[in-house]
Amino acid sequence: MWYRFQYRYAPYLFVAPFIISFLIFGFYPIVRSIWLSFHLTAGPETSVFVGLDNYTVLLADTDFHKAVRNTVIFAFFSVFLQLPLSLGLAMLLNSRLILGRAFFRLGFFSPHLLGMVFVAILFAVVFAPRFGLLNVLLSHLGAPIERDWLGTPELVMPALVLTALWLYVGFNMVYFLAALQAVDRDLYDAAKVDGAGPWGQFLHVTLPGIKHVTVFVVVLSTIGSFQLFELPYLMLNNGPGPDQAGLTVVMYLYQNGFVTGDLGYASAIGWVLVLGVMCLAIFQLVLGGTLRRNP
Amino acid sequence: MSTQDSTDSSRDATSTDDVRGGTAQRMEIETNGPPPPQLPRVKVRSVPRARVLGLHVLLGVLLLLTLLPIAWLVTGALKLQEDLFAYTFLPEGWRIDRLTFSNIFRLFEEIPFFRVAANSMFVAGATVLIQLFFSSLGGFALAKYEFRGKRPIMILMLMTMMIPAQVMLAPLYQMIHHMGLMDSLAGLIVPSVVSVFGMFLFRQSMMQIPDELLQAGRIDGCSELGLYWNIVMPVSRPMIGAFCLIAFMGNWNSFLWPQIVLHTSDRFTLPIALTQQVGLYEQDYGVLLAGTLLSIVPVVILFLLLQREFISGLTAGAVKG
Known part of the structure; x- marks a missing residue:
């Protein structure tokens, strides 16, 4: 009797702490931010209903346009430069001819151990003029050692992309490597029997074999790069940088919500971000055929 | 992972010529099941040693580039203020005695x-x-x-x-x-x-x-x-x-x-x-x-x-x- 009673009600008890705190600190804030985005606020206490005003102002806000452009450029390079490099590196490391693969994997992964915040601090110094590591290295190739990467608007985005490459190529490589190792090696032999060259093997064996992981990594990278904040904010001395070249959507949200104190406007920025990210992610999932498998 | 590594090294010890032989060996170690069905014997191009070496060199260079900023961080944190600007990594001639904890104390x-x-x-x-x-x-x-x-x-x-x-x-x-x-x-x-x-x-x-x-x-x-x-x-x-x-x-x-x-x-x-x-x-x-x-x-x-x-x-x- 007690046993049946327990078995029946135990799962509710088990999920309760998680679900209750999820509803309070996950679900409620999301719903609440929709409500907030229709209000004009000053600080956490006062708010006036203004309908869609926040959104109409936002769509005409040139600073916001700049933030969106910067964020999209960064996300583009994350997906189309960083991920192919990760895949290439993973394929190199997956070769049976390479000795010490665990060592290489650990080495390439190691930047991730520093973590985003500390990488941002480190690279603020790496990009410093005169003695910064990058300029010193480039000066051996004849480049000027005085170049101020983070003080020149045109060089800010390349600096951010380069930092993200250093931080994430090895991280995403781990995913690709795990996927490649799960591909049945016999398929390659079969493809060779059918006369497929290296390129044919890549197209017909490797790519289909790692498709799910690729979709997963692409979606994660997209969502992650649209949340770009710490790297530019910390590398550019707690701000958007020269000519706002490092202003991102989340940085603009932070500035409006917590420097200016307009939580309503910040929530509207947040929801434009959510809608953009959701559309892209769903588009990618449909393109990757992931949604069809699990309706 | 360890079985793979051991397969790799044993393979390298014997020869790098027959790629298919290596696959068969791997299969036996990893699955422990019935032997894999014999595929028709195909002529596989042997992998030249130079290319294998080239791959290692390429990976080594990439790894070096990855680790440079970390080495720079470690040495930079332990260098004297004047050495930080003067030398990229360690002070001239690997002067380890010029390293210091002064930055840490100032922190x-x-x-x-x-x-x-x-x-x-x-x-x-x-x-x-x-x-x-x-x-x-x-x-x-x-x-x-x-x-x-x-x-x-x-x-x-x-x-x-x-x-x-x-x-x-x-x-x-x-x-x-x-x-x-x-x-x-x-x-x-x-x-x-x-x-x-x-x-x-x-x-x-x-x-x-x-x-x-x-x-x-x-x-x-x-x-x-x-x-x-x-x-x-x-x-x-x-x-x-x-x-x-x-x-x-x-x-x-x-x-x-x-x-x-x-x-x-x-x-x-x-x-x-x-x-x-x-x-x-x-x-x-x-x-x-x-x-x-x-x-x-x-x-x-x-x-x-x-x-x-x-x-x-x-x-x-x-x-x-």
């Missing part, structure tokens, strides 16, 4: 380092433990029981995983303000007690626990909570390690929310103290590098302890699902 003067590190440790530790408890218990229920409302819960949480968390900043700020938790460490812990990622991670790993094991426990008179504590959690130890490390690293690097919540310097966490108080304004890069170096030590130690679990936890969701 201790500029910020209450141990206080701040303890704050970081407390916040990350408490958050991870609560997340671990909530998400493993929830993951267990969702993996091993059928109950009403299970599907809606899963769908709701899958959807919120795709929503950038920054949209919740403004409402959470209001909530924390009304709860009177602004400028407190509790204000950092309370809103982050749920980890949807962790819940899915545990659900996935706990689904592989055989039902017979749980049934046997029930027959022995174990309560449902006792099953969780005495069977499920011990069996899930690798996943617990992976989750703790991933969650700890994320929390250790948390910046935006602490930046919003904390105002008083003796409540700062490491990222906030380093970026606000050491700062780049004074151009004292040695101190900044020393602070960065000291800050990553706990994560590196944890990682070295839990490395194997970490990789499997990271890729669990991606490869299987």
Whole structure:
């Protein structure tokens, strides 16, 4: 009797702490931010209903346009430069001819151990003029050692992309490597029997074999790069940088919500971000055929 | 992994010419099953040694490029102020005797380092433990029981995983303000007690626990909570390690929310103290590098302890699902 009673009600008890705190600190804030985005606020206490005003102002806000452009450029390079490099590196490391693969994997992964915040601090110094590591290295190739990467608007985005490459190529490589190792090696032999060259093997064996992981990594990278904040904010001395070249959507949200104190406007920025990210992610999932498998 | 490595080395010891021979050898070691069906013998181009060497050189160069900034960080943190500008890595002629802890001592003067590190440790530790408890218990229920409302819960949480968390900043700020938790460490812990990622991670790993094991426990008179504590959690130890490390690293690097919540310097966490108080304004890069170096030590130690679990936890969701 007690046993049946327990078995029946135990799962509710088990999920309760998680679900209750999820509803309070996950679900409620999301719903609440929709409500907030229709209000004009000053600080956490006062708010006036203004309908869609926040959104109409936002769509005409040139600073916001700049933030969106910067964020999209960064996300583009994350997906189309960083991920192919990760895949290439993973394929190199997956070769049976390479000795010490665990060592290489650990080495390439190691930047991730520093973590985003500390990488941002480190690279603020790496990009410093005169003695910064990058300029010193480039000066051996004849480049000027005085170049101020983070003080020149045109060089800010390349600096951010380069930092993200250093931080994430090895991280995403781990995913690709795990996927490649799960591909049945016999398929390659079969493809060779059918006369497929290296390129044919890549197209017909490797790519289909790692498709799910690729979709997963692409979606994660997209969502992650649209949340770009710490790297530019910390590398550019707690701000958007020269000519706002490092202003991102989340940085603009932070500035409006917590420097200016307009939580309503910040929530509207947040929801434009959510809608953009959701559309892209769903588009990618449909393109990757992931949604069809699990309706 | 180890079987693969041993296969590699034994292969290399014999010859690098016959690629197919290596495959057959690998199959035997890895599967232990019936021998693989014989494929028709094909002529495979042999891999020239020069190309193998070239691959290693390429990987070596890439690895060097990856590790350069880290080497620069370590040496920079331990160099004298004048050497920092004069030499890229070690002082001329590998003068290790010119290395110094002076940057670290200056760091201790500029910020209450141990206080701040303890704050970081407390916040990350408490958050991870609560997340671990909530998400493993929830993951267990969702993996091993059928109950009403299970599907809606899963769908709701899958959807919120795709929503950038920054949209919740403004409402959470209001909530924390009304709860009177602004400028407190509790204000950092309370809103982050749920980890949807962790819940899915545990659900996935706990689904592989055989039902017979749980049934046997029930027959022995174990309560449902006792099953969780005495069977499920011990069996899930690798996943617990992976989750703790991933969650700890994320929390250790948390910046935006602490930046919003904390105002008083003796409540700062490491990222906030380093970026606000050491700062780049004074151009004292040695101190900044020393602070960065000291800050990553706990994560590196944890990682070295839990490395194997970490990789499997990271890729669990991606490869299987």
